[in-house]
Amino acid sequence: MRMRSLTRRLIVGVLLAELLCAAGFAVVAIVHEMHVRRRAFDIMLRGRADSLLGAVQDADDPEANVTVDRSELVLPAEDIYEVLSPTGRRLGESENADARALRGLAASQREAQREKYFEIEVGRVHYRVLRTEGVRVIDRLENGGTRRPVTLIYGAPTRHLFREVVEAARFYVLTSVLLLAVTGAVLAWLLGRWLSPLRELALSASRVSVTSWEFEPTENALRTRELNPIILSMRQLLAGLREAFERQRRFTGDAAHELKTSLTLLKSSLQLLTMGRRNAEEYEAGLRDLTIDIQRMEELTERMLALARIEEEGEKPAEVVDLGMTVRSLAQRLKPLAEARQVTIGVIGDGACLVSVQASDAEILGSNLLMNAVQHSPAGAEVTVTLTARNGTAEMRVGDRGDGIPESALPHIFERFYRTDASRSRQSGGTGLGLAICKAIVERSRGTIAVESGMGRGTVIIVRLPTARG
Amino acid sequence: MRVLIIEDEIRLAANIAAALRQGAGVAVDCAHDGREGLALAEAEHYDLLLLDLMLPGLDGLSIVRRARARGDRTPILVLTARDERSHVVTLLNAGADDYLTKPFDLGELIARVKALIRRGKGAADSLLTVGRLSMNAVEQTVRCGRLLIELSPTEYRILEYLMFRPRAIVSKRELLEHLYDYTWEHHSNVIEAHVSNLRKRLRAAGEEAMVETVRGRGYRLEAPEPKL
Numbered sequence: 162m163r164m165r166s167l168t169r170r171l172i173v174g175v176l177l178a179e180l181l182c183a184a185g186f187a188v189v190a191i192v193h194e195m196h197v198r199r200r201a202f203d204i205m206l207r208g209r210a211d212s213l214l215g216a217v218q219d220a221d222d223p224e225a226n227v228t229v230d231r232s233e234l235v236l237p238a239e240d241i242y243e244v245l246s247p248t249g250r251r252l253g254e255s256e257n258a259d260a261r262a263l264r265g266l267a268a269s270q271r272e273a274q275r276e277k278y279f280e281i282e283v284g285r286v287h288y289r290v291l292r293t294e295g296v297r298v299i300d301r302l303e304n305g306g307t308r309r310p311v312t313l314i315y316g317a318p319t320r321h322l323f324r325e326v327v328e329a330a331r332f333y334v335l336t337s338v339l340l341l342a343v344t345g346a347v348l349a350w351l352l353g354r355w356l357s358p359l360r361e362l363a364l365s366a367s368r369v370s371v372t373s374w375e376f377e378p379t380e381n382a383l384r385t386r387e388l389n390p391i392i393l394s395m396r397q398l399l400a401g402l403r404e405a406f407e408r409q410r411r412f413t414g415d416a417a418h419e420l421k422t423s424l425t426l427l428k429s430s431l432q433l434l435t436m437g438r439r440n441a442e443e444y445e446a447g448l449r450d451l452t453i454d455i456q457r458m459e460e461l462t463e464r465m466l467a468l469a470r471i472e473e474e475g476e477k478p479a480e481v482v483d484l485g486m487t488v489r490s491l492a493q494r495l496k497p498l499a500e501a502r503q504v505t506i507g508v509i510g511d512g513a514c515l516v517s518v519q520a521s522d523a524e525i526l527g528s529n530l531l532m533n534a535v536q537h538s539p540a541g542a543e544v545t546v547t548l549t550a551r552n553g554t555a556e557m558r559v560g561d562r563g564d565g566i567p568e569s570a571l572p573h574i575f576e577r578f579y580r581t582d583a584s585r586s587r588q589s590g591g592t593g594l595g596l597a598i599c600k601a602i603v604e605r606s607r608g609t610i611a612v613e614s615g616m617g618r619g620t621v622i623i624v625r626l627p628t629a630r631g
Numbered sequence: 632m633r634v635l636i637i638e639d640e641i642r643l644a645a646n647i648a649a650a651l652r653q654g655a656g657v658a659v660d661c662a663h664d665g666r667e668g669l670a671l672a673e674a675e676h677y678d679l680l681l682l683d684l685m686l687p688g689l690d691g692l693s694i695v696r697r698a699r700a701r702g703d704r705t706p707i708l709v710l711t712a713r714d715e716r717s718h719v720v721t722l723l724n725a726g727a728d729d730y731l732t733k734p735f736d737l738g739e740l741i742a743r744v745k746a747l748i749r750r751g752k753g754a755a756d757s758l759l760t761v762g763r764l765s766m767n768a769v770e771q772t773v774r775c776g777r778l779l780i781e782l783s784p785t786e787y788r789i790l791e792y793l794m795f796r797p798r799a800i801v802s803k804r805e806l807l808e809h810l811y812d813y814t815w816e817h818h819s820n821v822i823e824a825h826v827s828n829l830r831k832r833l834r835a836a837g838e839e840a841m842v843e844t845v846r847g848r849g850y851r852l853e854a855p856e857p858k859l
Contacts, residue, residue, distance in 0.1 A: 421733035
């Protein structure tokens with residue numbers, strides 16, 4: 162994957178904008194320069210034409226004609242000109258060959274105004290030509306002089322004009338390029354400095370690890386407005402990750418403790434059996450205990466795997482399950498166990514209670530809650546399950562008449578491996594995972610689970626699930 | 632010797648207790664949660680505390696810290712499911728004397744319990760000697776010179792306790808506290824009967840070291856100065 166550099170993009174962007182500006186400026190400047198130079202050129206043409214007019218002299222002929230006296234004229238040799246009388250007689254012309262191109266021009270331009278500029282091309286040389294009319298007063302001393310109008314056609318090659326414009330354009334372009342280079346360098350340096358908070362942020366982020374969750378952005382990064390949303394979301398992300406990680410770590414630790422304790426129990430039971438000589442009854446009793454221990458370990462492993470599976474799967478497409486029917490069939494199935502403890506199970510519910518939940522989940526949820534209630538009930542008591550459905554929510558209350566849960570333990574009873582009274586629940590075979598599994602199931606079905614309990618008042622677990630539509 | 636086990640897995644605690652009674656010849660009490668365990672440890676006189684690290688009520692590390700803060704010098708052996716180094720270091724620094732990771736071997740547990748009790752009494756060797764009398768804690772045998780003396784478990788425990796503290800006066804009450812678990816009825820005449828039997832057996836083996844009665848105060852194990 163090709164990497165993109167924001168710095169490079171910024172610099173390229175700024176330089177492009179600057180280049181565009183420079184180009185626009187150069188074009189305007191060149192047009193302006195052209196205009197100014199052309200006017201200057203025209204003025205120069207006029208000036209030269211005027212000095213040519215000055216060279217128109219009294220000719221030494223009887224008609225008192227005029228002629229061009231070239232002896233005192235100082236004009237560039239490459240210029241071309243022609244002086245014509247009103248009758249069209251050529252009074253004089255420049256000596257270079259290109260002047261011949263002017264012939265006939267005066268006639269064609271006759272209808273034009275008194276003064277006109279135009280451009281012609283002779284060979285490969287471009288000329289700008291001024292056609293003007295002037296009056297030469299001769300013999301001023303005699304009768305106020307005689308006025309002789311003449312037509313002047315004066316041209317000068319535009320080569321110089323263009324050379325000057327090109328020169329000016331080159332100056333502009335060169336200056337622009339130099340400016341671009343300087344801007345680029347300064348920009349790169351400045352961006353390098355200004356982006357340092359970003360680099361510092363990256364550095365502080367890279368210091369975060371599973372062993373050290375400290376994320377301390379530098380003062381510089383904290384004071385950068387654009388970085389604030391990033392820092393905020395990183396903090397939130399890290400806090401969430403840390404919590405999840407700690408939870409996972411605690412679970413792993415707890416799970417290891419439970420499994421290893423179970424293993425230790427098995428190992429010690431076996432070693433104890435072989436420590437001394439035993440009779441057949443003792444061996445039998447020992448093996449019975451071992452079988453129970455293995456069953457408990459099996460249950461623990463299964464529940465841990467169930468919890469892991471439920472959490473790993475996340476939300477799954479739900480089915481429509483009649484919670485009432487599920488609970489009633491579970492109650493029927495648990496009857497022998499409940500009877501052994503002299504406990505009865507009563508289900509109170511009106512009609513069908515349809516909820517959208519996985520069928521297997523509903524089964525696990527119901528059996529966990531019922532088993533819990535039965536195990537915590539004193540002999541002769543009743544476990545009641547109340548089912549109601551209204552406003553799109555189904556509610557199942559599983560209540561027992563047990564000792565209840567101390568208030569300090571209430572916030573923790575849905576935590577994994579949490580046991581309110583260790584000795585008692587150990588005795589009753591609890592793994593400390595039942596309610597955690599219930600919570601995971603309810604939460605992935607978008608429901609809630611809560612507990613109401615008081616010492617001596619018994620415990621009620623309240624599960625609320627969204628009812629199925631249709 | 633008397634040991635307190637604090638372990639919330641009741642069957643495991645029972646197994647350990649049985650193994651220690653049988654293999655280490657000690658009296659054992661069990662507690663199944665942290666608070667109960669700490670209360671017992673504070674109220675009774677134990678020669679060793681054996682505790683699980685993860686306990687309901689009060690965790691093992693806190694029990695170790697509290698016991699040490701109170702100035703309790705009883706040896707503490709911790710059972711843990713975790714053997715990461717930092718964890719073990721924390722445990723030992725808090726004042727635990729030794730640890731065993733689950734699942735452990737009962738034989739190893741017994742050996743460590745014996746060693747810790749011995750250390751707690753200031754003896755490094757598993758062979759205790761007073762005069763010509765020698766006691767092998769590993770074999771759980773008592774000899775006078777090379778002659779083996781047959782003793783009942785209670786007699787053995789009384790002698791062991793006295794041999795840890797030769798020439799010191801040990802009251803009947805102290806013997807009761809260290810030799811019997813709390814399920815036992817505390818009758819001092821039980822001790823008297825056992826001491827009387829112990830004396831007879833030692834005399835029968837020709838042992839010169841004697842369990843003397845210090846009137847109104849208790850017993851003392853007196854060994855005659857070796858004759859030059």
